[in-house]
Amino acid sequence: MKKQLLSLTVNGDVVDVAVASNATLLEVLREHLGLYGVKEGCSEGVCGACTVLMDGQPIRSCITLALEAEGASITTIEGLAQEGKLHPVQEAFVEKGAVQCGFCTPGMILSAKALLDRNSHPTDDQIKTALAGNFCRCTGYSKILDAVRSASGVITTAEGD
Numbered sequence: 646m647k648k649q650l651l652s653l654t655v656n657g658d659v660v661d662v663a664v665a666s667n668a669t670l671l672e673v674l675r676e677h678l679g680l681y682g683v684k685e686g687c688s689e690g691v692c693g694a695c696t697v698l699m700d701g702q703p704i705r706s707c708i709t710l711a712l713e714a715e716g717a718s719i720t721t722i723e724g725l726a727q728e729g730k731l732h733p734v735q736e737a738f739v740e741k742g743a744v745q746c747g748f749c750t751p752g753m754i755l756s757a758k759a760l761l762d763r764n765s766h767p768t769d770d771q772i773k774t775a776l777a778g779n780f781c782r783c784t785g786y787s788k789i790l791d792a793v794r795s796a797s798g799v800i801t802t803a804e805g806d
């Protein structure tokens with residue numbers, strides 16, 4: 646299949662990749678760019694394991710064509726830590742025991758980050774709604790909820806609002 650040139654920003658770096666027109670963003674991130682933090686679960690848009698942020702919004706990269714990301718800014722879990730320091734949402738997941746096997750964790754953290762970026766004081770219902778599309782087989786969700794509540798406090802304090 647003829648390939649097309651895709652230009653996008655991934656974790657702050659502009660990248661150009663030759664992709665097939667039917668390639669998914671998930672394939673490009675993992676197989677072309679070696680970003681294995683983005684996970685492939687169901688491949689059908691159901692489980693949320695493949696969640697990344699496109700221009701700040703959580704999307705399912707398994708059902709997003711790579712060419713739909715032309716010109717977009719993509720954030721994967723590899724892009725959250727800054728200068729070796731974990732993002733507050735990552736720290737909270739570790740501190741609250743919200744990571745077990747870790748398969749759902751990158752998508753879960755990115756969905757939580759997107760929520761906290763638009764709403765630094767979410768209610769429990771708002772957190773549950775934001776994470777409703779991210780499935781976890783290990784934690785039972787209560788620790789994940791604790792982590793997002795905790796990160797909300799940290800981010801609020803850090804931002805001084």
Ligand code: FES
Pocket residue numbers: 684685686687688689690691692693694695696705706707708
């Ligand atoms: S792998 Fe994309 S939603 Fe499950």
Ligand code: FES
Pocket residue numbers: 743744745746747748749750780781782783784
């Ligand atoms: S920590 Fe294992 S699936 Fe969520």
